[in-house]
Amino acid sequence: MGAKTAALLGEYGLRTVGDVADVPQLTLQRLLGARAGRMLHERAHGRDTAVVDPNPEPASLSSDHHFTRDELDPAQHRRALIALADNLGTQLRASVRG
Known part of the structure; x- marks a missing residue:
């Protein structure tokens, strides 16, 4: 409500x-x-007929990358971003296939 x-x-x-x-x-x-x-x-009156989905689709997807140390190298940042994008793409494709 x-x-x-x-x-x-x-x-x-x-x-x-x-x-x-x-x-x-x-x-x-x-x-x-x-x-x-x-x-x-x-x-x-204690009646709820709503159907509960036992396997709901996630509302969002996420991915993370942890550097082993503070990283200042822009090339390392780009590689990490590419890896994150690849990971999210893999998750999206898997969610579409079901």
Whole structure:
């Protein structure tokens, strides 16, 4: 539930899950819209039918490189950047193949 929804419900004295559970579903739908009102009513009564993906896709990919010492050589920096880019490319290709 977002801040706007919480503020709107608060205007009607609905501050806890118990408060929301006591409100008829149609009232919540009138306040929040059909979908949001129905979903909030269901969740306030302990029902959540959302499907959980056991293997979700990562939101991002990352790669890192650790130099063995402080490195000032620009050529070493370029080699590290190329290795990082190669690693990320490999990860991206693997994620597309599934």
